[in-house]
Amino acid sequence: NLMVLLQQLLQAMEMEAAMDMMYEIDPTQTKVPDWMLDIIEYVFKIRKHKTTVEMEIYTGAIQFISCLYVLPVVPFQMKRVGYIEESTCMATIITCAIGCIVGAFLTDMPLIIAPPTSVSIFFAVSMQQSGMSYRDGNAALLISGAGLALCGIFPPLGRFLTRLIPDGIQAGISVGIGLITALA
Numbered sequence: 001n002l003m004v005l006l007q008q009l010l011q012a013m014e015m016e017a018a019m020d021m022m023y024e025i026d027p028t029q030t031k032v033p034d035w036m037l038d039i040i041e042y043v044f045k046i047r048k049h050k051t052t053v054e055m056e057i058y059t060g061a062i063q064f065i066s067c068l069y070v071l072p073v074v075p076f077q078m079k080r081v082g083y084i085e086e087s088t089c090m091a092t093i094i095t096c097a098i099g100c101i102v103g104a105f106l107t108d109m110p111l112i113i114a115p116p117t118s119v120s121i122f123f124a125v126s127m128q129q130s131g132m133s134y135r136d137g138n139a140a141l142l143i144s145g146a147g148l149a150l151c152g153i154f155p156p157l158g159r160f161l162t163r164l165i166p167d168g169i170q171a172g173i174s175v176g177i178g179l180i181t182a183l184a
Contacts, residue, residue, distance in 0.1 A: 045108055056110060063112045074120045082134040083126040118177045125180055
C-alpha cells in the first residue's frame with residue numbers, strides 16, 4: 001500500500017511539473033501601461049518573480065476572498081466576552097489591511113496577514129474562564145503584542161524564550177488550540 005501511495009504521489013508531482021511548464025507565465029505579456037509597469041517593477045520586482053500584474057491581482061483577489069471568513073468569526077467570538085461586534089470587525093479589517101500592506105513592502109511578496117480564528121477563540125475562552133473584562137483583555141493583548149514585537153526586533157530573545165518552553169508543552173499548546181477551534 002505504501003509503494004502504491006508513493007507511486008501515485010510521484011505521478012502527481014510529475015503531472016504538476018508538466019502543467020507548470022505548459023502554463024509558464026511570460027512577464028512581458030501584460031496590458032498595463034509601460035510607465036505604470038516601471039513603477040510597479042521598481043516597487044515589487046514583478047519580472048524578477050516571473051509573474052505579471054494581472055496574475056498578482058488575480059491571486060490577490062483569491063487570497064482576499066479566502067480570508068473573508070475572519071470578518072464574521074472573530075467579532076462573533078469576541079462578542080461573547082464583551083467586545084462590541086462592529087468595533088471588533090473594524091479593528092480586524094484595519095489590522096488585516098495594515099499587516100498586508102506592511103508585509104508586502106517588507107518582503108516583496110503577496111502576503112495575507114490576518115488574525116487566525118483559533119487565536120480569537122483561544123483568547124475568548126481564556127477570558128471567559130478567568131472572568132476577565134474586555135478592558136483586561138485589551139491590556140493583555142497590548143502587553144503580549146509588545147512582547148512579541150520585542151521578540152521580532154531581537155531574534156536572540158525570541159530563541160531564548162522558545163528554549164525555555166519544553167517541547168511537550170509547545171506541542172500541547174498547538175493541540176489544545178486545535179481542539180478549542182474544532183469544538184468551539
